[in-house]
Amino acid sequence: xxxxxxxxxxxxxxxxxxxxxxxxxxxxxxxxxxxxxxxxxxxxxxxxxxxxxxxxxxxxxxxxxxxxxxxxxxxxxxxxxxxxxxxxxxxxxxxxxxxxxxxxxxxxxxxxxxxxxxxxxxxxxxxxxxxxxxxxxxxxxxxxxxxxxxxxxxxxxxxxxxxxxxxxxxxxxxxxxxxxxxxxxxxxxxxxxxxxxxxxxxxxxxxxxxxxxxxxxxxxxxxxxxxxxxxxxxxxxxxxxxxxxxxxxxxxxxxxxxxxxxxxxxxxxxxxxxxxxxxxxxxxxxxxxxxxxxxxxxxxxxxxxxxxxxxxxxxxxxxxxxxxxxxxxxxxxxxxxxxxxxxxxxxxxxxxxxxxxxxxxxxxxxxxxxxxxxxxxxxxxxxxxxxxxxxxxxxxxxxxxxxxxxxxxxxxxxxxxxxxxxxxxxxxxxxxxxxxxxxxxxxxxxxxxxxxxxxxxxxxxxxxxxxxxxxxxxxxxxxxxxxxxxxxxxxxxxxxxxxxxxxxxxxxxxxxxxxxxxxxxxxxxxxxxxxxxxxxxxxxxxxxxxxxxxxxxxxxxxxxxxxxxxxxxxxxxxxxxxxxxxxxxxxxxxxxxxxxxxxxxxxxxxxxxxxxxxxxxxxxxxxxxxxxxxxxxxxxxxxxxxxxxxxxxxxxxxxxxxxxxxxxxxxxxxxxxxxxxxxxxxxxxxxxxxxxxxxxxxxxxxxxxxxxxxxxxxxxxxxxxxxxxxxxxxxxxxxxxxxxxxxxxxxxxxxxxxxxxxxxxxxxxxxxxxxxxxxxxxxxxxxxxxxxxxxxxxxxxxxxxxxxxxxxxxxxxxxxxxxxxxxxxxxxxxxxx
Numbered sequence: 001x002x003x004x005x006x007x008x009x010x011x012x013x014x015x016x017x018x019x020x021x022x023x024x025x026x027x028x029x030x031x032x033x034x035x036x037x038x039x040x041x042x043x044x045x046x047x048x049x050x051x052x053x054x055x056x057x058x059x060x061x062x063x064x065x066x067x068x069x070x071x072x073x074x075x076x077x078x079x080x081x082x083x084x085x086x087x088x089x090x091x092x093x094x095x096x097x098x099x100x101x102x103x104x105x106x107x108x109x110x111x112x113x114x115x116x117x118x119x120x121x122x123x124x125x126x127x128x129x130x131x132x133x134x135x136x137x138x139x140x141x142x143x144x145x146x147x148x149x150x151x152x153x154x155x156x157x158x159x160x161x162x163x164x165x166x167x168x169x170x171x172x173x174x175x176x177x178x179x180x181x182x183x184x185x186x187x188x189x190x191x192x193x194x195x196x197x198x199x200x201x202x203x204x205x206x207x208x209x210x211x212x213x214x215x216x217x218x219x220x221x222x223x224x225x226x227x228x229x230x231x232x233x234x235x236x237x238x239x240x241x242x243x244x245x246x247x248x249x250x251x252x253x254x255x256x257x258x259x260x261x262x263x264x265x266x267x268x269x270x271x272x273x274x275x276x277x278x279x280x281x282x283x284x285x286x287x288x289x290x291x292x293x294x295x296x297x298x299x300x301x302x303x304x305x306x307x308x309x310x311x312x313x314x315x316x317x318x319x320x321x322x323x324x325x326x327x328x329x330x331x332x333x334x335x336x337x338x339x340x341x342x343x344x345x346x347x348x349x350x351x352x353x354x355x356x357x358x359x360x361x362x363x364x365x366x367x368x369x370x371x372x373x374x375x376x377x378x379x380x381x382x383x384x385x386x387x388x389x390x391x392x393x394x395x396x397x398x399x400x401x402x403x404x405x406x407x408x409x410x411x412x413x414x415x416x417x418x419x420x421x422x423x424x425x426x427x428x429x430x431x432x433x434x435x436x437x438x439x440x441x442x443x444x445x446x447x448x449x450x451x452x453x454x455x456x457x458x459x460x461x462x463x464x465x466x467x468x469x470x471x472x473x474x475x476x477x478x479x480x481x482x483x484x485x486x487x488x489x490x491x492x493x494x495x496x497x498x499x500x501x502x503x504x505x506x507x508x509x510x511x512x513x514x515x516x517x518x519x520x521x522x523x524x525x526x527x528x529x530x531x532x533x534x535x536x537x538x539x540x541x542x543x544x545x546x547x548x549x550x551x552x553x554x555x556x557x558x559x560x561x562x563x564x565x566x567x568x569x570x571x572x573x574x575x576x577x578x579x580x581x582x583x584x585x586x587x588x589x590x591x592x593x594x595x596x597x598x599x600x601x602x603x604x605x606x607x608x609x610x611x612x613x614x615x616x617x618x619x620x621x622x623x624x625x626x627x628x629x630x631x632x633x634x635x636x637x638x639x640x641x642x643x644x645x646x647x648x649x650x651x652x653x654x655x656x657x658x659x660x661x662x663x664x665x666x667x668x669x670x671x672x673x674x675x676x677x678x679x680x681x682x683x684x685x686x687x688x689x690x691x692x693x694x695x696x697x698x699x700x701x702x703x704x705x706x707x708x709x710x711x712x713x714x715x716x717x718x719x720x721x722x723x724x725x726x727x728x729x730x731x732x733x734x735x736x737x738x739x740x741x742x743x744x745x746x747x748x749x750x751x752x753x754x755x756x757x758x759x760x761x762x763x764x765x766x767x768x769x770x771x772x773x774x775x776x777x778x779x780x781x782x783x784x785x786x787x788x789x790x791x792x793x794x795x796x797x798x799x800x801x802x803x804x805x806x807x808x809x810x811x812x813x814x815x816x817x818x819x820x821x822x823x824x825x826x827x828x829x830x831x832x833x
Contacts, residue, residue: 092133167586215264230611254604767811787831
């Protein structure tokens, strides 16, 4: 039966690619049949005439000095050609080009020296683009910084849609923001922590130590799931370099639209797309260091080279990057001995894409990404700090380069992702999107001394593979009503092996030599299959009122063979199957042209960590009977929010309340050194706010605010205790001010403040409280020659502090109590030609 399901899902993903080309589109949603360009006193006016008076969906982005206006779901019907270059008498605007791309029309307006400024005016069957030649770079920079009036989001609905029609809280991090933040750090968790409300603060760790709205987030790359059910490692954000990312869409709040694990939301990482130019090369070089005393061991370097191009119906992209990270030092000048840190590591990332436009409606694209990160440090966290009474800062102990005779190795993450996608934009009037993917992930921890616990000195190795397919069709029933329907299938196989090391040799060499004595299975290889059927509808009740809702049926099967546990207990294998229905409903109402009110009810689900279930079973455990442990968690959330988009102000405010009758809390087990699953009722609630303002041509400022709290009835007696700070972050406030200091020089000052939280400690849930801290960063960008010089200073004030993760885990051991990085500097220069 399982083979039949697997084969059926595979064929369903392949058949559209093989046979859909036989179908030719007959129905046109809208048509642009005339385009004219006319010189004005300030630039060029581009006027287009459309067949109907339906409002056009428009997306704006840029490439160098070119503004690209992309009009969605329209055809281009010109008398002579579907790719024309219009006459532009204005010398400062070199070209205006109209081109049919997929189901869309692109208008490309290129400035001679700077990025033109474009004002979009929609009228009755007429769209006008007023392009203004900009000689002052500050005005062009201002235009780049202002958020797009119509921002199209894919993650929230699985199809491009306007933000104002989406009844959810969404954060979009575009390519420009990613480039800004990588002037400070290449760590995705840190970037998300500084830009996304509701996401926990940075941790300086390789694993994802932050939650989204107090729960787990489903993390995707181009729709491919990254979450591994065995959550001992949580390395989903250590799978791709920021340099390979075009944008990140974060849906805040539970969702079942892409399957499981999104009880807190979805983080969809969208990879770079090929250029529309014939050939473009990009090169970047950089160095970074601890700025306190410029310690030699703190120096790191960065290299990147990419090529992209398009010829006829084919396009391609190759992006290679290498990052060699130096050691981290705190504000007191001491080396930071981070356990599972990201410093002193070498990271490679290769992204490749090859696409072909089969015809005006059909596209086939293959994407491959390889990521490898390996940490090579000569230091460990000195265990002697635990011999000193009280709270003590972790300190580094030099032991030399770690050695692993007989097996094992240094901390490492490797991720291989393959994705074949196919789209048909007019299949009998519907739009089809399908993909087939494969992912292989290997993660290895650093050696850990847990004596006198059962594991002694050990190292974990996680192996996980998954393949799957997604298939969705967006069918417009009428101009005001559409339904998106389809299915997802995913099969994951994972296991966790422990490398056990010789304690005597470890002690004699101060932890330098880790001689493997035995490999033991902690978590046996098990399969987790999920099949989801979905339907999502959207109804434009009126021009200002949109209703949406959906249903998903999920069927999950877990299976494991007979195995012997780490503690030599025999467990008989078996399988179990779960299924459930999940709902969502929402509404958005445009109170005015600038203000949108939205409300929604949504459900998300996740299965428990079967790594813990199978690794530490109770006596007599049977896979098919212990439903109390293995039953999935369903989360229900209510949300009410408000969005505003004025000429120079963009703001949002939302409040949420979510609960689960059968949550998955964790309780530390002193005997094993791991966490046990506690299934208990949970509730989480909070408020999030954002604001961005453009004061004038030279000044922008804004910020975010996040507050949440939550409790769980761990004893199931009606007495709710605070959830751990591992899930509920303290109040987080971020702010920035950006200034165009000179025509070719801009500066951004950004701040992050994390508040106190002691409620979980006071009730005995956490081993230690969390105290507040404040950080300030500076990002400076200078247009130098044909390229751009970026200077980033992280922790500008050289604040001595302890990150949230270090504070929360200090109660377990002072070896975890690592200070945060002091003032660091990064310098990069990039050029495209």
